[in-house]
Amino acid sequence: MTDKVTVRVQRYRPEEDAAPWEQSFEVPYSEDLSILDALNQIKDQQDPTLSHRWSCRMAICGSCGVMVNNEPRLACKTFLRDYRDRGPVQVRALDNFPIERDLVSDISGLVEHLETVQPWLIRARESPVGEGAYLQTPEQMQRYAAFGQCINCGLCYAACPQFGRDPAFLGPGALALAQRYNLDSRDEGAAQRMQWLNADVGVWSCTFVGYCSEVCPKDVDPAAAINRGKVASDLNYAVNLFNILRGKDNA
Amino acid sequence: MRKPYVQRQRADWWLRNPAYRRYMLREATALPLLLYALLLMSGLYQFTRGEAAFLAWLALLRSPWLLALHGLALAAAQYHAVTWIALVPKILVIDSDRLRVSPATVQRVHQLGAVTCNAGLLVLALLLLRAAGGY
């Protein structure tokens, strides 16, 4: 007899259900069984109506984020073997996002926040293509490289109680992305992005809970990015104040 | 048909995860410090009311409850300082083409600064006490 594990999966079918509920499935266990494998086994062999998102199976596409025993995790990067002897494993849709169906979250809020911070190289003057690429030393790249590893999985948003309280908060992923460009030696858009760092929904909505950085599957450390953004926002405030005091009120 | 289910944040969200409980513990370190500040202010107030009132307040400080509050406030302040300084190198990153300071140095300078300020204040308080003939 093969070993089985119990997986308790959250279901929500908008046509019939008023609220999410939980359904138990028995899945054949193996050492290399990921949560995603288990969900696929359920969908293929037991209940084809189960809805969940995935694509790459290798922690790159960022589409398989779920809550596993109340922690935000990538389903493809989380293995059942790490939950052995801890009772049934519970899989839910990500916290803090609206649930579209079963384990599928509506992450449009996250996508809008990412766009808000203008995540592209902003130049005062675009050089013509003929002049070649904007150059950068490996050392200069190192300064933002970690913040550029984000796969937009939204785990940090599920981990963030401030985003849970107010979905308008730009949140860890988007603010880390803003820092990724602000720290890029080729970028000249920090002043434009400052309005978003300074905004009510910007860095000052963060109270440094820090859980976003713990759950990030790519070690982006969004909490560090946001709090470095606070330093930048402080400096910007001081400079503006200084200019106003000197009568150069263009702040 | 779309009918997304909006998840509301539960009032007890901070109890539901060890990471949130650690965060709340850190935030809660403000409470003993608030009480301690109120205690100091009440002392100042008693001071303005004359010698007898102030001496009574000094005597009150010896009560076990207030001694416990002092211990708690000290522990809370230390926990806050240690955890905060541990985070500083993540936030205060000095790494430009002109100037670079390693994260370990940033942290050590902060630790040194905290220890120096605290030791300095302690020495100052003891000197003042001696000058006042307090012991």
Ligand code: SF4
């Ligand atoms: S910062 Fe990390 S947790 Fe947040 S969206 Fe990017 S990869 Fe995911």
Ligand code: FES
């Ligand atoms: S399936 Fe792509 S990140 Fe998990």
